[in-house]
Amino acid sequence: MFFKLHDENRIGYKELTDADLGRSTTSHQTHIGLFDDVLTFLPNNASIDDSMMIYDNNIDYLSLNFDRIENPDHSFRSPKIRCGNRNEISVVTYIRDKSKSMENSVKWYLFWFGLESGQTVFFLFNDKSQTFNEISALGINLVARVKNRLTPADNAYSTLLNYLENLVNKTGAKVVQDLEVVAQTDKQLPNKKYRDYDVNKAKEIFAKIGKEGEFLVNQYFATQKQRGLISNYKWVNEKEESGLPYDFFFETLQGEIIYLDVKTTNYQFSQKMVFSSQEIGFAMSELNKYCIYRVYKDENGKHCLKICSNTRDLFTVIQNKTTIYENDLVEFAIIESIKMAINPTQALLDFSQPIVLTA
Numbered sequence: 001m002f003f004k005l006h007d008e009n010r011i012g013y014k015e016l017t018d019a020d021l022g023r024s025t026t027s028h029q030t031h032i033g034l035f036d037d038v039l040t041f042l043p044n045n046a047s048i049d050d051s052m053m054i055y056d057n058n059i060d061y062l063s064l065n066f067d068r069i070e071n072p073d074h075s076f077r078s079p080k081i082r083c084g085n086r087n088e089i090s091v092v093t094y095i096r097d098k099s100k101s102m103e104n105s106v107k108w109y110l111f112w113f114g115l116e117s118g119q120t121v122f123f124l125f126n127d128k129s130q131t132f133n134e135i136s137a138l139g140i141n142l143v144a145r146v147k148n149r150l151t152p153a154d155n156a157y158s159t160l161l162n163y164l165e166n167l168v169n170k171t172g173a174k175v176v177q178d179l180e181v182v183a184q185t186d187k188q189l190p191n192k193k194y195r196d197y198d199v200n201k202a203k204e205i206f207a208k209i210g211k212e213g214e215f216l217v218n219q220y221f222a223t224q225k226q227r228g229l230i231s232n233y234k235w236v237n238e239k240e241e242s243g244l245p246y247d248f249f250f251e252t253l254q255g256e257i258i259y260l261d262v263k264t265t266n267y268q269f270s271q272k273m274v275f276s277s278q279e280i281g282f283a284m285s286e287l288n289k290y291c292i293y294r295v296y297k298d299e300n301g302k303h304c305l306k307i308c309s310n311t312r313d314l315f316t317v318i319q320n321k322t323t324i325y326e327n328d329l330v331e332f333a334i335i336e337s338i339k340m341a342i343n344p345t346q347a348l349l350d351f352s353q354p355i356v357l358t359a
Contacts, residue, residue, distance in 0.1 A: 003165045006114035011150040011160065012038035013111040015142070022096040023104055031080040032092055032110070035149060039114055044068045044076050048120060050193060051091055054164070055098065055124040056131075059171045063090045064120055091122050098124065109135075109142060111160075117197035123164065138163060177267050180206055184274035185339045205266075211237075213264025213295035214247055216303055216357040221250060231255070245282035246290070260291040263344075269296045269306060269354075272341040277322070280340070284319050287312045294344055294351060306344075306351040314348035 005011075012035045018024040020032045044067060051064035065084040068076035084090040099108055109132070111123040125131035127142070136142055139156040150157045169176075182194060183202035214237060221233040233250035236242040246259040259282070263273040273294065275283075283290045292308040318340065326335050344351065 003168045004116040005161060006041060006116055006118070008038070008040055008114055009152055010038050011111055011113040011157070012148075013109065013140070013150070014147040015145050016095070016099075016108040016110055018104070020095075020110075021099040021108060023099060030092075031082045032095070034079045034081065034112065036077060036079060038112060038149060039066070039079065039120060041114055041118065042066055042079075042120070044070070050119065050195070052115075052119060052121045052168075053091060053094055053124065054121065054167060054171070055094075056129070057167070057171055059168065059175070060094065062094055063088055065090055065092075066120075095122075095124055099126075102126065102128070109146075117195050119195060119197075121164075134163065135160070173267075176202070177271060180265060180267070181272050181274060181341050185341060187339070209266050210262075210264050213303075214262050216295060217248065217262050217293055217305065220305065220355070220357060221248065224250075229253075245276070245279045248293075256289065258289050258291060259286055260293050262293045262295060264295040266297055268298075269294065269304075269351075270343065270345050271296065272343055274339055274341050277335075277338040280315055280318055280322075280338075283311055283315045287315070292344075292349070292351075295357065298354065303357040304354040305357050306354055308344075308349050308351045310350055314342070314346075317348065 016032065019027040019029040022029070046064070046066045048064040048066070050061045053060045053062050063084055065082040067080065067082070069078045070076055081092050082090070083092045083096075095108070095110065099106070107127040109125055109127075112121065114120055125135070132142065138159045140150075140160065150160060152158070179194060179198055179202040182188060182199055183206045188194065214235065218235045218238070221230065221235075224230045225233060231251040231253055233248060235248055236244050237247055245261075247262045249257055249259045251257055261275075261279060261283075265271040265273075273292070290311055292311060294306045294308065296304055296306075298304050322335075322338065329335065342349075
């Protein structure tokens with residue numbers, strides 16, 4: 001889902017014919033022809049279940065049935081995408097379904113390319129849409145019947161990539177938010193399937209924003225200490241990951257030690273926080289001395305902090321239920337590690353008002 005073009009660096013585009021759209025009265029064509037020099041990284045026969053389709057400011061993940069014709073000398077030519085099996089929602093059937101919803105006089109355009117992850121992307125629009133005007137404004141001529149490629153040598157190449165990246169980031173925001181949770185739990189979400197490339201990229205990004213969140217909290221504590229609001233504090237992961245089930249501890253003016261976990265997201269406050277069984281176990285052992293420091297971005301993109309000083313109710317419920325679960329399985333298995341994605345807005349957690357953080 002992370003938008004980086006494949007090393008092929010080529011974007012194909014064409015105006016779809018009536019035969020491509022399945023609305024010809026003289027043709028029973030069941031495929032849409034592509035170009036020999038685009039999607040060259042795909043095998044000669046491929047069935048893909050997560051091809052990205054961008055249409056009308058929305059992203060869908062569809063099946064793709066791709067093949068090339070084999071020549072007598074065993075070389076291959078004429079790549080195409082096919083309808084697929086009966087009742088299958090494929091890239092081709094999706095395109096044809098959309099075209100049937102409008103008059104036959106409407107012209108349809110298809111762009112296609114590959115991402116670094118090996119995922120294929122198709123971008124569909126018609127000449128009655130705002131998208132048509134926006135693409136034309138980028139310097140791509142769509143007036144005459146078109147069938148062409150864009151490479152880095154073309155003036156419109158980089159502007160089109162920026163346009164598509166912004167569109168994907170906008171319409172695919174929920175996917176990236178889900179990937180942030182998957183990256184922390186190593187578990188696919190129900191009814192979702194993400195590529196290893198995207199999961200690994202999400203892990204890299206989350207590790208970075210996690211460190212940034214801890215840095216911001218470190219700055220917050222430095223200010224608190226300077227103002228005489230706490231006696232001292234320690235960032236246990238400052239030089240390297242400590243492996244401890246908390247990120248900071250600080251000493252109150254009364255000499256009490258408080259432990260805390262920093263849970264950072266690049267998204268809104270309600271994005272789920274992931275806790276390991278080790279973190280939950282530690283929180284249970286320090287119920288009155290454990291806090292959650294939630295770092296997130298507000299609607300203006302500013303980093304904010306909300307603090308939950310009372311985690312007793314939530315972690316007591318979790319501990320009780322997981323203990324029952326583990327006891328029920330003890331004859332068959334030992335649960336060594338569990339990760340839980342917890343919604344910070346649920347009733348058992350009470351967070352403070354937001355504090356704007358500055359580096």
